Amino acid sequence: MRRVAIIGVGQTKFRTRRDDATHEELTFEGVSRTLEDAGLSISQIDSFIYGTMDPFDGVNSPDKWCVGGAGAVGKPFIKISTGGTTGLTAGIAAYHQVASGAFDISMAVCTQRVGVGDDAQSILNTCVCPIYERDAGAGAISIGAHQASRHMFKYGSTDYQRALISVDAHKNALNNPNAHIQVDVNPEDVLNSRMIEWPLRLLECCPRSDGACAVIFASEEAAKKLCPHPAWVWGEASILDSYWWGERPDLADWDVLSLAGRRLFKMAGISNPLKEIDVAELYAPFTSQILLELEALGFCGHGEAGPLIEKGVFKMDGEMAVTPSGGVLCTNPIGATGLVRLTEAVLQVTGKAGQHQVPGAEVALAHAWGGTMQLHALMIVGKHKR
């Protein structure tokens, strides 16, 4: 496998509805920003990986609509649709295209318009098996709620600890001009916000966002000519769990993420994640998931994330910054969200994150989960080659 660099990233502003643009226009906007960042023209892109989650936009296979906006007409094109992991799986696929030698420059592009539909939870409920489980009325929020209740039961994590996660994310989002929800909240605001699905309150749940994102991967040879300071891909991993929630040994522990994390760290040569990684852009549309993800990835032991959050270990100026962008809790264009995590990781290690830059960040992790708490995708990028 060849060494791969990321030589351009870009994203649109994310909002509940982007009524000023159609799906393909939004794609054009995201891709244009990325080309501008890379200083490339569209003709320099050899292949395209397109990520979107079909039903949210009310159009079957919106990728077909968007090829023009992506600049992909006449080029090799693969569509990826893996739930919440879509964006990062698209990134991994584009990475593989370059690492394998199949193409020198590949672009991952994701667009999603969750705000078009009146009700995202109803669409998410259609992901659930219609024979056995759909009647039970579960949506994506149910996943976060069950993980929260089980984590509280097993490890004693608290409503207050989850409220702090929300507070930190919202404060970080205030420094990110692309973030959707821009509001300063305190722990009482979170705890007093409306109960959505016990134990999760409104300010513990993500919004529905419209927007697009694109990332350009290049071979080392191509990167040398095109980009003086790229981000370097140190490693990636993806994993799939059973479709069936009831098959999980314990919803308080994200076992498959632990497995994927071990594979990732082996590939990236990381032995002490908390010490060696400066920024973790975790995919957590619900506060509870930060707890499970930090623990599954070995940033701390099981049951330790809550107390460490109270100590501020994962704040902007803590030992490792978690979601300096404000994360998924403040911005969730579902099929693009995973690629936004990677974009933010790249911005951090290339020193381009502006107001939400973590000073001196050199190694960053991007994560996404999807499906019925089923899939995970991970990538580590560094300022230097590995």
Add this chain to the structure above:
Amino acid sequence: MAEKKEEFIKVKANWNIPFTHSAGKCASHFFQEMREKKRILGIRCPKCQRVMLPPRSFCERCFVATTDWVPVKDEGVVESVSINYMEYTGMPKPPYAIAFIRLDGSDSNLMHFVGGVDLSDWKKAKDLVKIGTRVKAVWKEEREGRMTDIMYFKPVSAK
């Protein structure tokens, strides 16, 4: 002069397409037993020996077919729970509690409602449908061969 707000034309669309899913051989038998006998059947993997509920015609862990039906009790323990207070298009009327329930004799958890208790105030409801609560199925009189033939699982301690 105040600037005129830009107008964006909206085009309405609606998906309302009926589908008819087949439950297949395995789930059909499971539903027939529920409908006719108010009986819940798990299925055993011949290799790893675990009893799966809901039953499936193969074990995905061992990748072998399953054939051995095993009756499980319609009573068990709540392993995890959430209580929903929001109303979504086409979904059940809130409030409702979604639980993963380990029925006696099963090795996996069944997703279903916990009900028969007042869920209107979450501050009280969270103590009525706690993890560890023992629950028993409340069956419909008129059954159609569907998961909803069980209306919900009710805490055995509830009146």
